[in-house]
Amino acid sequence: MVYGYMNRILRVDLSLKRFNVQKLDENIIKNYIGGYGIAGKILYDEVPHWSSPYDPENLLIFGTGPITGTQTPTASRYVVVTKSPLSGYFGDANAGGYFGPMMKWSGFDFIVFRGISKDPVYLYVNNGNVEIRSAKDYWGMNARETERALKKDLGDNEIKVAAIGQAGENLVRYAAIMNEEAGRAAARLGVGAVMGSKKLKAVVVKGDMKIPVADPDNLKKVSNEIIKFQMEDPGVKTTRDGGTPSFMTFGWQTGDTPSYNWNDEEYGEYDVNKVAWPGEYEKILKGHRACYFCTVSCRRIMPGYSYGKYTVEDGAEGVEYETLDMFGPMTGIDDIKAIGVANELANLYGIDTISLGATIAFAMEAYEKGIIDKNITDGIDLRFGNAEAFIEMIEKIAFRKGFGNILAEGSRRAGLIIGNGAEKLSMSVKGVEIAAHDPRAFQGGSVHYAATPTGGRHMEGYTVGPEIMGVVRPDVHLISPDEIKKIGPQSLEKKALIVKRQEDFWALLNAMGMCIFTEDVPAYPNEHVYFDIFKYVTGIPLTLEEGMKAGERIFNLKKMFNVKHGATREDDRLPERLYRSPNKRAGGTVAIDSSFLEEYYEVRGWDRKSGIPTEKKLKELDLI
Numbered sequence: 051m052v053y054g055y056m057n058r059i060l061r062v063d064l065s066l067k068r069f070n071v072q073k074l075d076e077n078i079i080k081n082y083i084g085g086y087g088i089a090g091k092i093l094y095d096e097v098p099h100w101s102s103p104y105d106p107e108n109l110l111i112f113g114t115g116p117i118t119g120t121q122t123p124t125a126s127r128y129v130v131v132t133k134s135p136l137s138g139y140f141g142d143a144n145a146g147g148y149f150g151p152m153m154k155w156s157g158f159d160f161i162v163f164r165g166i167s168k169d170p171v172y173l174y175v176n177n178g179n180v181e182i183r184s185a186k187d188y189w190g191m192n193a194r195e196t197e198r199a200l201k202k203d204l205g206d207n208e209i210k211v212a213a214i215g216q217a218g219e220n221l222v223r224y225a226a227i228m229n230e231e232a233g234r235a236a237a238r239l240g241v242g243a244v245m246g247s248k249k250l251k252a253v254v255v256k257g258d259m260k261i262p263v264a265d266p267d268n269l270k271k272v273s274n275e276i277i278k279f280q281m282e283d284p285g286v287k288t289t290r291d292g293g294t295p296s297f298m299t300f301g302w303q304t305g306d307t308p309s310y311n312w313n314d315e316e317y318g319e320y321d322v323n324k325v326a327w328p329g330e331y332e333k334i335l336k337g338h339r340a341c342y343f344c345t346v347s348c349r350r351i352m353p354g355y356s357y358g359k360y361t362v363e364d365g366a367e368g369v370e371y372e373t374l375d376m377f378g379p380m381t382g383i384d385d386i387k388a389i390g391v392a393n394e395l396a397n398l399y400g401i402d403t404i405s406l407g408a409t410i411a412f413a414m415e416a417y418e419k420g421i422i423d424k425n426i427t428d429g430i431d432l433r434f435g436n437a438e439a440f441i442e443m444i445e446k447i448a449f450r451k452g453f454g455n456i457l458a459e460g461s462r463r464a465g466l467i468i469g470n471g472a473e474k475l476s477m478s479v480k481g482v483e484i485a486a487h488d489p490r491a492f493q494g495g496s497v498h499y500a501a502t503p504t505g506g507r508h509m510e511g512y513t514v515g516p517e518i519m520g521v522v523r524p525d526v527h528l529i530s531p532d533e534i535k536k537i538g539p540q541s542l543e544k545k546a547l548i549v550k551r552q553e554d555f556w557a558l559l560n561a562m563g564m565c566i567f568t569e570d571v572p573a574y575p576n577e578h579v580y581f582d583i584f585k586y587v588t589g590i591p592l593t594l595e596e597g598m599k600a601g602e603r604i605f606n607l608k609k610m611f612n613v614k615h616g617a618t619r620e621d622d623r624l625p626e627r628l629y630r631s632p633n634k635r636a637g638g639t640v641a642i643d644s645s646f647l648e649e650y651y652e653v654r655g656w657d658r659k660s661g662i663p664t665e666k667k668l669k670e671l672d673l674i
Contacts, residue, residue, distance in 0.1 A: 051262055052074065052079070052262070052263040053076055053116075053262050053263060053587065053588045053589045053590075054116030054117070054120070054261065054262070054263065054264070054584075054588035055079065055084070055116055055159050055261075055262075055588075056154055056157055056158055056159050056261065057073050057074050057159070058071055058072070058073065058157060058158050058159060058178075059071065059072050059073070059074060059158065059159065059160045059161075059162060060157075060158045060160070060161045060175070060180060061162045061164075062162065062163050062164070062173060062180075062182065062606065063165045064163055064165040064166055064167040064171065064182070064248050064249070064250060065106055065166055065167070066166030067163075067164065067167070067171075067182050067222075069180050069182070071158075071392075073356060074088070074159060075618045076306050076440060077515035078091055079588075079590075080590065081603060081672060082132075082507070082600070082603070082604060082607070083115065083116065083557055083558065083561035083562060083584075083600055083604070084113065084114065084115035084116050084117075084118075084159065084561050084562060084563060084602070085113050085114065085115040085127070085128075085129045085144070085524060085560055085561040085562065086113065086129045086131050086142045086144070086560060086561060086598075086608075087123055087557070087561035087600070087603075087604040087607070088113060088159075088160065088561075089111040089113040089129060089131035089142075089160060090131055090142070090604060090607050090608060090611065091607060091663065092111060092131075092137070092160070092162060093109055093131050093132070093133070093140070093611065094610065094614070095318065096109060097109055097493065098132055098191075098390060098614050099614050099616070100519075102133075103132065103133045103135035103138070103141075103170070103240070103243075103244055103247070104135065104221070104243075104244070105163070106164065106165045106166045106245040107163055107535055108132060108133045108164075108244060109131075109133075109163065109164050110163040110241070110244050110245055110250070110373075111130065111131040111132065111160060111161070111162050111163070111213070111247060112128060112129070112130055112132075112153065112160065112161040112163075112253060113128065113129045113130075113131060113152075113159065113161075114127075114128050114129075114150050114153060114154045114159050114160070114563050115127065115129075115560075115561055115562040115563020115564070116562060116584065116587050116588050117469050117562045117563040117564050117582070117583065117584070117587055118150045118151055118154050118264060118563030119150065119152075119154040119261050119263055119342075119563075120269070120585065120586075121132065121153055121266075121269065121270060121273055121343060122269065122273050122343065122583055123273055123276045123277055123280065123343060123345060123346075123568055124341070124343070124344045124346065124351075124565035124567060124568045125151070125342065125343055125346060125563060125564060125565075126146040126147060126148065126150055126151060126341040126342035126343065126344060126563075126565060127144050127146055127150055127560070127563045127564065127565055128144060128149055128150030128153060128212075128236070128322040129142055129144040129236070129308070129560070130141070130142065130143050130144070130227055130236045130241040130245075131241075131615055132239075132241055132244045133244075133615070134240050134241075134244075134482075134504070135174060135223045135240040135243045135244060135247075136223045136239055136243075136460050136481050136482055136505075136617065137239065137480040137481045137482050137504065137611040138406070138616070139327070139482070139504070139505075139611065139615055139617055139621075140503050140504055140608045140611040140612055141236075141238075141239030141240060141241060141244075141504065142179055142239060142241075142504060143225070143226070143227070143235075143236035143237050143238045143239055143241045143402075144609075145212075145229060145234045145235055145236040145237070145546050145562065146234055146341035146342070146344075146565060147210075147229050147230040147233065147234035147342065148210050148229075148230065148254035148341070149210040149211070149212050149229040149230070149234070149255065150342070150563065152209075152210035152255045152256060152257065153175070153210070153255045154257075154261060155255075155258055155259050155260075155261070156176065156177060156178070156257030156259065157175065157177060157178035157254040157257055157259050157327060158175065158178075158356075161175075161253065163248060163250060164561070165248070165656065166247065166248050166249060167249040167250065169190040169246060169249060169250070170184070170185040170186050170188070170249050170250075170251050171183060171184060171185050171188060171249060171250060171251065172184075172185040172188070172200070172210075172213075172244075172250065172251050172252040172253065172254060173250070173252075173253045173254065174204075174254045175253075175254065175255045175257070176255075176256045176317075176483075177256070177257045177258065177259060178257070178259070179433055183523055184249035184431065184598055185249075185250075185252060187199070187203075187502070188200065188213075188251050188252065189219065189251055190219070191215075192215040192216060192232070192398040192400070192477075193213045193214065193215040193228035193231075193232040193397065193398060193399075194228075194231045194232040194252065194363075194397075194398055195398075195453045196211070196213040196214075196215070196252055197211040197213055197229075197231050197232070197252075200213075200230065200252060200254055204254070206256065208256060209254050209255065209256045210229065210254070210255050210256065210621045211229060211253070211254050212227050212229045212236070212251050212252065212253045212329070213226070213227070213228055213229070213251060213252035213253075213400075214226075214227055214228070214245050214246050214250075214251060214400050215228065215232070215398055215401075215448070216399050216400070216401030216448050216449060217242060217246075217389045217399045217400045217401045217447070217448045217458075218243055218245050218246035218400050218450060219246045219251075220246070220248055220448065220458070221243045221247060221450075222240075222242075222243055222401060222403035222447060222448065222450070222458040223242070223243055223403055223458060223460045223463070224237075224238070224239075224240050224401060224402040224406065224409070224483075225240055225241075225242030225243040225245075225246060225400055225401055225402070225457055226238075226241070226242045226316060226376060226400045227241055227242045227245055228242075228397060228400045230367070232366075232367065232397040232398050232400070233349070233366075233367035233397070235397065235400075235402070235403075237402040237403065237404070238402050238405070238432075238481070238482070238504070238507065239402075239482065239504060239505075240402075241334055242400050242401075242402075243447065244560065245264075248642060249401065251310075251392055251561070256574055258267060260397045261337045262321050262584070263587055264586060264587060264588060264589030265368075265585070265586040265587075265589070266586075268582075268586045269394070269583065269586035269587060272579055272582055273583075274580075274588065275618040275668040276568070276574055276579065277345050279573075279574055279575075280345040280346055280574075281345055283495050286345075286346055289346055289567070289632045290338060290346060290348065290400055291338075291346075292327040292328070292331075293327070293338060293349065293350045293368065293370065293371075293372055294348055294370045294371035294372070294520075294554075295325075295327040295331050295346045295350070295369065295370070295374050295662065296327050297371050298322060298325065298327065298329075298331075298371060298374060298375070299322060299323075299325040299326045299328075299329070300519075301371075301375075301487070302322040302379075302635070303325070303635070304491055304518055304635070304636065305488055305490065305491040305517060305633045305634070305635035305636025305637070305639075306487050306488050306491040306492065306514060306636070307322070307373065307375050307379060307486060307487075307488070308379065308380060308486060308487075308488045308633075309379035309380060309382070310379070310380065310434060310475060310487070311380060311383075311384055311408075311411040311412055311414065311415040311475065312380075312477050312484075312607040312625075312627055312628065312631075313415070313627075313631070314631070314632075314633050314634050314635065315634070317382060317415075317418065317434045318362070318434070318435070320379050320380065320382065320384065320398065320555045321384060321645075324384040324385075324386060324600035324674070325374055325378040325384060325386050325389060328505070329356040330386050331369075331374070331386055333386050333387060333458065334352050334353070334355070334368065334369065334386055334387060334389075334390040335351075335368060336351045336353040336365070336368075337350075337351045338350060338351060339351055340382060341565070341579045344565065346565075346567050346568075348567060349367065349368070350363070350367065350368025350369065350370070350395075351366070351367070351368055352364075352366045352367070352368045352369075352390055354366075355390075355460050356389050356641055357388060357390075357391045358438070359597070360391045360441065362390055362391055362394045362396070363394070365650045366394050367393075367622045368390070368393070369389055369390055369393045370403075370487055371486065372403065372404050372485055372486045372508075373389075373393050373396070373404070374389065375407075375486035376390045376403055376404055376406070376407025376408055376411070376486055377392050377393065377403065377407045377440070379409060380407050380408065380411045380486070381407060381411045381434060381435070381440055382414070382416060382434035382435035383435055383436075383437045383440060384435070385437045388437035388438075388440070388441065388627075389437075389636075392437075392441050392443060392444055393674065394442060395441065395444050395445065395448075396444060398443070399445075399448035401444070401447070401448060402573075403593060404483055404485055404486065405460060405482070405483040406444065406447065406460075408461060408477060408478070408483035408484070409431075409442050409447075409457050409460055409461040409464065409483060410440055410444075410457065411477075412435075412461040412464065412465065412472075412475050412476055412477065413427070413432055413443070413453075413457055413461075413464070414433060414434045415430050415434075415475050416465075416472045416475055416564075417433055417436060417474075418433060418467065419471075420538075421468065421470050421472045421475075422468060422472070423563055426453055426468075427453045428446070428453050429481070430442055430443065430453070432554055433487065444456065450547060456468070459502070460478070460481060460482075460483070461475075461476035461477065461478055461483055462476045462478045462481040463481070464476070474625075474626065474627075476625065477506075477625050477627065477628075478505065478506055478625065479500060479505040479506040479621075479623070479624060479625075480504070480505035480506075480617075480621050481504045481505060482504060482505025482507065483506055484499055484505075484506030484510075484624075485506055485507060485508035485512070486508075487508050487512055488510055488628075488633055489624065489628060489641045489672070490628060490632070490636050490639050490640055491518065491539060491633060491635075491636035491639070491642070492514055492517035492518050492539040493512055493517075493539060493541065493542055493545055493639075493642050493646075494513035494516075494517050494539075494545040494548055494549045494552075495512055495513055495514065495517070496527070496624060496628070496641040496642045496646070497545070497546065497549055497642070497646055497647055497650045498510075498511060498513060498549045498552075498553065499512075499624060500622045500623055500624050500644075500647060501647065501650055501651075501661070502553065503605070503608035503609050503611070503612050504507040504608065509550040509556070509560075509566060510553055510556060510557070510605075511549065511553030511554075511555070511556040511557070512552075513545075513548060513549055513552050515552075515570055516548060516552065517533055517534070517539040517545075517548075518539055520534075521570060522531065522534050522537065523555070523577045524575055525553050525594055526551055526577050526580070526594070527542045527547075527548050527551050527552065528547060528551060529544060529547075529548060534548070536641070539636075540636075540637065540639055542642060542646055542649075545646075546646070546649045546652075546653040547653050549650060550650065550653050550654055553601075553605055553609060553616075554598050554599075554601035554602040554605055555568075555569075555577075555598060556601070557600075557601035557602070557604040558580075558597050558598065558601035558604070559601075559654050561600070561601070561604055562580070562583075562584060563585075564580070568580075573659040577594070578594060580597075581593065581594055581597050584597070586669075591670040599671070602671060603671040603672070603673065606654075606663050606667065606668070606673060607673065608630040609656075609663060610663060610673065612669070613662055613663075618660070618661075619659070619660055619661040622644075622647060622661055623644060628640065628641040629641050629643055644653055647661070654667070655667030655670070
């Protein structure tokens, strides 16, 4: 018996319209846990370095963790792993909702797609039974329309669907994969574009197969303890009431929330109350909902309303913090209803809102500086704060029309296409637009954003929690809350180690299939509980250091994929603006320069000059 897993990988060749099933290898379970650990190992082993993201040889892997679908708080996550069309390196995205648990209950831990179908198709999985079906009738639909049409045509409202919208079909390099009727997104790194390149419109899953659990009694006991904590903790209550937008005011005050394409209000004063919660965000807040087996319930619900020619459907998914900043302060837009409409469109078309907002903000700055004008923007007045122009550009990007065809490439490529200095305005790392947390406000964030294998990502281990919010795990971070408070967010002392440990810990939790909010926002006081959960689910004893080593192995695997596919130290660098332009709200600070990167490399066991993991480190992690 393999506890915690269905012990089955479904492999689908879309070129040949064939599939087969294989079992999980026990060694890969022990070493890579699940999620993007096991999926990353498959990607590393099987995708050749010469393959482009849109080649048949590239894989698109849907994966779950051992915790996914069990009676464990926030056990909702699924991942999608591929070679990214945005960065050209390791790409992954994950999402909550109910698709991940249902995929596992349908009989499979992983679904590995290779090849390219000649015509649009979707995969249908029902309790282990697999069919590749035509999706010709759904091609051209948005993500919500696709899911509803599939439910109607199959006569089954219980199915769960992960689908692309028009952005994925049109190979927008930061297209997302949507589930929960365009309410949840596996958003980053262009996983939706790879899905579109394979002519795969949707993955449909249904099942009621049971996940074997090693110690259900103790799992129930510890889960109830976490649930009790989450129901009573005031921090969780705030997150439940206001969702991630409840962070906006604090982020703004500390300088963590960037604005005007990271120019820190150079283009005008911004009133954050017009978009924050509490504040005018409440104009588009109807309530909240939860993902599978979650008491945090951070998801927002919007009421139905109209805005010009656009309509937000009643009950549509609300705006999250990252989107709120990228569509708000980052572009200078302070009309919360316009932001809600833009969020609705992005979800329907299936676009990563972080890269979308950042790319349009990049274009707005280029417009303000006179690098581009209306002759290039199709007559659109693309200045900061123009909500109508922002919304119109979303549609152009999704369908690759006019100037939208250039912005669909992402800000780095768009800057190179436009030229005349525009490339310097792209706020990206490895071609991936930086998330809405300013590394000038917490110096550990500088090295994390620069060095993390998937570019400007915040969900691989950003250190806002320990550095600014005081969410410190003494046994994980090897530092006490009092110590880190004394050090402060602007000091470099011990930051390399803190960043490294945070990244390894989150790599483990993500691989397990657990939402980071169980660890980050509620800050459950005993970090050892997560290792207990793994043991109760899988039957595999896991000490904290064993778990941290597994997380470190997964993080290094991603790094080695990048090295295999051509990455160098030059890729580990922030945009020049962050090294030179101070963040006034964060005390006039700039990001630490690349000299600190060598200290991080050393802590990681990577070569100080090249940033490549040493042979000694790879042997220690059983990667060679």
